[in-house]
Amino acid sequence: MSIMAESIFWIALFLIVYSYLLYPLLLLQLSAISQLKRDISYKLFANSSGVDRRANIQSQELPPITVVLSAYNEEKHIVARIENLLTLDYPADQLKIFIGCDGCSDNTVSLIQGIHDSRMRLFDFTENRGKTNVLNDLLEQVETPLTVFTDANTYFQKDALIKLARHFENEEVGAVCGELSFTPTSDGSNQDGLYWKLEKLLKFNESRLGALLGANGAIYCIRTDLYQALEPDCIIDDFMVVMHISLKGLVVKYDSEAIAFEDEAPSAQDEYKRRVRIGAGNYQVFFRNLDALSLHRPMLFFCYVSHKVLRWFAPHLLLIVLMANILLLDAPIYMIFLAAQCLLYAGVYFVHRKAWQPPGLLKLPVFLLYMNVALGHGFLRYLGGNAAGAWERTAR
Numbered sequence: 001m002s003i004m005a006e007s008i009f010w011i012a013l014f015l016i017v018y019s020y021l022l023y024p025l026l027l028l029q030l031s032a033i034s035q036l037k038r039d040i041s042y043k044l045f046a047n048s049s050g051v052d053r054r055a056n057i058q059s060q061e062l063p064p065i066t067v068v069l070s071a072y073n074e075e076k077h078i079v080a081r082i083e084n085l086l087t088l089d090y091p092a093d094q095l096k097i098f099i100g101c102d103g104c105s106d107n108t109v110s111l112i113q114g115i116h117d118s119r120m121r122l123f124d125f126t127e128n129r130g131k132t133n134v135l136n137d138l139l140e141q142v143e144t145p146l147t148v149f150t151d152a153n154t155y156f157q158k159d160a161l162i163k164l165a166r167h168f169e170n171e172e173v174g175a176v177c178g179e180l181s182f183t184p185t186s187d188g189s190n191q192d193g194l195y196w197k198l199e200k201l202l203k204f205n206e207s208r209l210g211a212l213l214g215a216n217g218a219i220y221c222i223r224t225d226l227y228q229a230l231e232p233d234c235i236i237d238d239f240m241v242v243m244h245i246s247l248k249g250l251v252v253k254y255d256s257e258a259i260a261f262e263d264e265a266p267s268a269q270d271e272y273k274r275r276v277r278i279g280a281g282n283y284q285v286f287f288r289n290l291d292a293l294s295l296h297r298p299m300l301f302f303c304y305v306s307h308k309v310l311r312w313f314a315p316h317l318l319l320i321v322l323m324a325n326i327l328l329l330d331a332p333i334y335m336i337f338l339a340a341q342c343l344l345y346a347g348v349y350f351v352h353r354k355a356w357q358p359p360g361l362l363k364l365p366v367f368l369l370y371m372n373v374a375l376g377h378g379f380l381r382y383l384g385g386n387a388a389g390a391w392e393r394t395a396r
Helices: 002-045 078-086 108-113 131-141 160-169 192-208 237-247 268-288 298-312 314-326 332-354 360-383
Strands: 065-071 095-102 120-125 146-150 154-156 173-183 219-223 251-263
Touching (some): 002 192, 065 160, 078 095, 095 131, 108 120, 120 131, 131 237, 160 251, 173 237, 192 251, 192 298, 219 237, 237 251, 268 360, 298 314, 314 360
Parallel strands (some): 065 095, 065 146, 095 120
Antiparallel strands (some): 154 251, 173 219
């Protein structure tokens, strides 16, 4: 019994450490080797198709593009967001902006109606049906070859659309994900900004390997004709839209120069609520897309399992580690492990209930555990059927 418990303990612990620490290190090595091969091919054999270079198209060559935005009660952000989109460095005659209001009960619609610009079109849906239904309806109206997805509380850097559009000269590219940067607004209790910096590093290097599967809803662009209508109860639409494109065998690029900005959640508690919903969406994605586990594209499979699947099931692995640890208390080392876990879980409790800020080196591990508790909460919500695509406002 103890041998089995010990094996289970170490396997589960290894998988957690692998996903959060070892996989990023391994990914960086694989990405560096891949880039080195391209550079050698380009320099020694003049193979221009082998080097990973960004396109450099001129303004007059920019393709028509439509920005779509689904909004629900966004009176706080919507005017500034529209002004941001209207002042981007993109030819006015090549840009359209579609805004779908999903049964807004505040002043969002009237504020939009007060802005007059031929590039902008308002779709006022009086019934609140959820973001995915609005996106499905908006995409039916899009006639441009490219569509950019974004959020109401996001702001683009001036050249963001140009940076996204330049990749589509390559016919193999089906989608491009931009880079989201968080503007700190809290007192430092929310460590999501640091966590997101690590995520951006992973996305950049997965893109180099042709293994980027999903995007962030704040800023990404697709070929319009590749859009696959989402199921009405879809929770994380951004991941699903790009995942469908990636599974078709098309390239998904990550452009760290196509930049968007967004305020981070003001507190860890606000981030927790957001993570619960995303967590439920993660499990929805996993169980509805088991074909993504196919070995047909080995590198995509490797990155998907290592980066996504193991992270999504980290709460289950953490529970296994805890339960196995309890069965192994006859050895001093396992008593230390259990004491460390109890300390971290106590930290999570005080962060959530008392808005406590962990000191120094405890800050990041407590935050990661806190987010995994939220993810586990999301799993319970998914199992209970309480997760759907309807809007649920959070502070971010």
